[in-house]
Amino acid sequence: MTSSWKRSAATLAVFVVTMAGCASQAQKGLEKPPSTKPSASRNAAPDFTLKDVDGKPVKLADYKGKVVLLNFWATWCGPCKIEIPWFIEFQKTYKDKGFTVIGVALDDEGWEAVKPYIADKQVNYPVVTGDSVVEQKYGGIDALPTTFLIDKEGRIANTHVGLVSRKEYESDINELLQ
Amino acid sequence: MNYFSRIAGLALAAATAAFAQAPSTGVLTVTEPAKLIVKRTENPAFELKVSLRPGYHANSNIPTEEYLIPFKLTWEPGPLEVAEIVYPKAKMEKYEFTDKPISVFGGDFSVVTKFKRAANPALGPGYITGKLRYQACNDKMCLPPKSVEIKLPVLMQ
Numbered sequence: 137m138t139s140s141w142k143r144s145a146a147t148l149a150v151f152v153v154t155m156a157g158c159a160s161q162a163q164k165g166l167e168k169p170p171s172t173k174p175s176a177s178r179n180a181a182p183d184f185t186l187k188d189v190d191g192k193p194v195k196l197a198d199y200k201g202k203v204v205l206l207n208f209w210a211t212w213c214g215p216c217k218i219e220i221p222w223f224i225e226f227q228k229t230y231k232d233k234g235f236t237v238i239g240v241a242l243d244d245e246g247w248e249a250v251k252p253y254i255a256d257k258q259v260n261y262p263v264v265t266g267d268s269v270v271e272q273k274y275g276g277i278d279a280l281p282t283t284f285l286i287d288k289e290g291r292i293a294n295t296h297v298g299l300v301s302r303k304e305y306e307s308d309i310n311e312l313l314q
Numbered sequence: 315m316n317y318f319s320r321i322a323g324l325a326l327a328a329a330t331a332a333f334a335q336a337p338s339t340g341v342l343t344v345t346e347p348a349k350l351i352v353k354r355t356e357n358p359a360f361e362l363k364v365s366l367r368p369g370y371h372a373n374s375n376i377p378t379e380e381y382l383i384p385f386k387l388t389w390e391p392g393p394l395e396v397a398e399i400v401y402p403k404a405k406m407e408k409y410e411f412t413d414k415p416i417s418v419f420g421g422d423f424s425v426v427t428k429f430k431r432a433a434n435p436a437l438g439p440g441y442i443t444g445k446l447r448y449q450a451c452n453d454k455m456c457l458p459p460k461s462v463e464i465k466l467p468v469l470m471q
Contacts, residue, residue: 210456210458211381212381212382212383212449212456212459213451213455213456214379214382214409214411214412214416214451214456215410215411215451215454215455215456216456217381217411218410218411242458244459278457278458279455279456279457280455280456280457280458281455297455298452298454298455299410299411299453299454299455
């Protein structure tokens with residue numbers, strides 16, 4: 137083997153090892169659950185009042201003092217449907233510890249689509265139908281599911297866009313309930 | 315041709331290609347339709363070329379789950395009437411959020427509309443307008459349903 141071939145082989149080996157290291161770090165980064173934001177850097181969750189399935193107003197500010205998992209979803213969204221059974225369980229487990237889930241459904245058909253679904257799944261937390269005003273208040277909801285974890289002071293402590301693990305939500309909830 | 319001229323030429327070609335890829339909404343792009351020249355006795359076909367961003371899929375025209383929003387191309391009345399819309403063969407794919415494979419479109423594909431002449435159509439140049447409605451997701455999230463307007467220039471002879 138000539139010296140130039142050896143140099144090329146060595147360079148290639150270094151490159152491969154470096155890339156493998158980067159990939160490994162990236163993989164670790166994906167697996168690591170994101171922690172909630174430090175308290176000082178949290179912004180107030182925009183308030184809203186929307187109606188539930190019975191026409192009763194649900195006002196976010198009324199939940200101040202509780203940890204709120206605010207979930208934007210729709211019946212046509214497959215990943216949202218993975219999370220909803222988790223949220224039902226969270227509501228059962230943490231409700232008496234100062235926690236609630238609020239679901240904001242973004243179906244164009246409104247209750248016509250949402251009501252049968254929440255009845256079928258026996259959703260045990262407040263669900264409202266959203267509108268573009270609320271979407272805009274939350275920075276425009278470009279993808280579903282989008283979920284905000286709101287601390288007891290009514291500030292956004294974490295945001296998850298897309299399907300994340302149940303463990304990540306539980307980690308956020310437990311941290312915020314402390 | 316020197317190096318910089320070649321680079322400039324490539325950049326211009328890329329920019330031209332980019333502008334030809336219209337209209338687009340988010341992760342889906344359709345190619346700008348060329349004028350459809352329709353001869354007196356002809357029932358023409360139009361091929362709409364669609365491209366979805368890698369990693370994303372759209373539900374097919376016949377979704378396997380009732381809750382999924384189908385991919386649908388429709389046309390407004392005009393000098394041509396729709397005889398048939400031929401969608402591509404769907405792929406059955408399994409995602410993290412599905413228990414079983416679902417019927418989807420992805421990558422680059424075409425939707426062919428077979429037209430027939432309307433009775434006594436206005437002759438000469440004009441447009442017919444279509445609407446492509448779709449709903450796209452990747453493995454982790456879904457985007458709201460969207461519609462793309464297709465403006466097909468026609469010349470009725």
